[in-house]
Amino acid sequence: MPNMSLKKNEMPTQDPEVRAHNFEEVALGYTAEQAMDEAARCLNCKKPLCVTGCPVAINIPAFLTKAATGDFEGAYETISLQSSLPAVCGRVCPQENQCEGKCVRGIKGEPVGIGRVERFVADYHNAKKDKEIAKPAQNGHRVAVVGSGPSGLTCAGDLAKKGYAVTIFEAFHIAGGVLVYGIPEFRLPKAIVANEIEGLKALGVEIATNVVIGKTVSVEELMEEGYEAVFIGSGAGLPRFMNIPGENLKGVYSANEYLTRVNLMKAYLDDGETPVMKGGKVAVVGGGNVAMDAARTALRLGAEKVYIVYRRSMEELPARREEVEHAMEEGIEFLLLNNPVEIVGYRNEADKRDPKNGFVTGMRCIKMELGEPDEKGRRRPVEVPGSEYLLDVDTVVMSIGTSPNPLIKDTTSGLEINRWGGIVVDEATGKTSLEGVYAGGDAVTGAATVILAMGAGKTAATAIDEYLSNK
16 A cells, blocks of 8 residues: 655755765665655556656656665666666656656645665665676777766766776776766765766776866767767856956855866865865855756865845745755855845955956845746846945855857857857767767756756657667
8 A cells, every 4th residue: 555644755964064074975874764655655556657757767666666676786776778877867857847846746735855765875885796797799880979077977877788898988097977076075975976977887888087088088089989870968168257347356166166176186185185265254156056066075175154135025036945954054045036136356466467366355236036937937037226345255156057168069069059169960860960969968058967967868869879870
């Protein structure tokens, strides 16, 4: 019989006062009993809408049914048929807007905690796995994947399972893309990412790091070297700024730089060699998941006060509810309906000749109110005349979005690009304007979610397989 409780099993977490000062994972995960009890809340609908909300189409009722009976390995195998990164997805997917957002249990109560059970099942498998992954027989075809983020890893994994010889080319010295440079340790431990990547290597996927496609080697040269198809999953790592006065002062970061210094370059460690500003008062401009990550990171680096500055209201805030709640529990202050107009500072007296040689002392903001809806249906923020004030801060982190890096488009002749800098593809296949070249993830859409990037990687892998099989 289904468990008809209207509420999810609570996720155990570190105490807010403790976790705000460490980089250990905040959510502690279900016990086996909690996972089984939560999985039993699934009604096994004849038409499971949850599956339609999953970008990689996991058979959610099937894996929950197995988890409910304690068959966690069977549940993992079901998830793995569609997902190459279950331990990652169980932690960072916005389930409330996808699979759980479609769950019928959510009509009169809380939806089934699909992500929480997926996380438990993946962790259970990873802790107990004792058999080697069988490497598929090779089919003689070679495919290059540009970027080792979620879209690239998914595409590579799906193709490797079909027998393709896949090589991933990664610009950084560590594979994982945004999973290692963008998402903090306290949300996604890097050992988990490394473990998922080791599973792909066991399938035969090769990873070449420190290779910048467009500099070290071009897409055309990859094809000349014998790769029969190329998937571009290079992400959207080019940060956006507001272009307001003072953004060149010392102490102003893009969220990408700030998180990369901390997550990938380990600036949070006492013996870390990469510098980053710690302590003081920090303002993070933006309201997405990346803004929450930057704000909570600043707190853990010793900031005495952290502000989220967002120009709309809480109803429009795009970050996951869980991340917002965790940030509030940790003491981060939300300055809603506020917008920066200038970052102010002073120059270093030792060198007044350099206009960049200055330090942040505050951020001038103006209060906003919501006007008419914009083209996306969100009410447009409008400045309140005469409401300017100075916010006392030492560090500012700009988290207002990113764009695809122009390097690949600038070095790849004939690759069609849209006006936002994204690669133009056929949505059904991921095929670009170039023969044998496919793309997906943030390189196409701009900054989006991990699971949407994975879905694009799966789509492209299917299309590449069909293309090379026919060829």
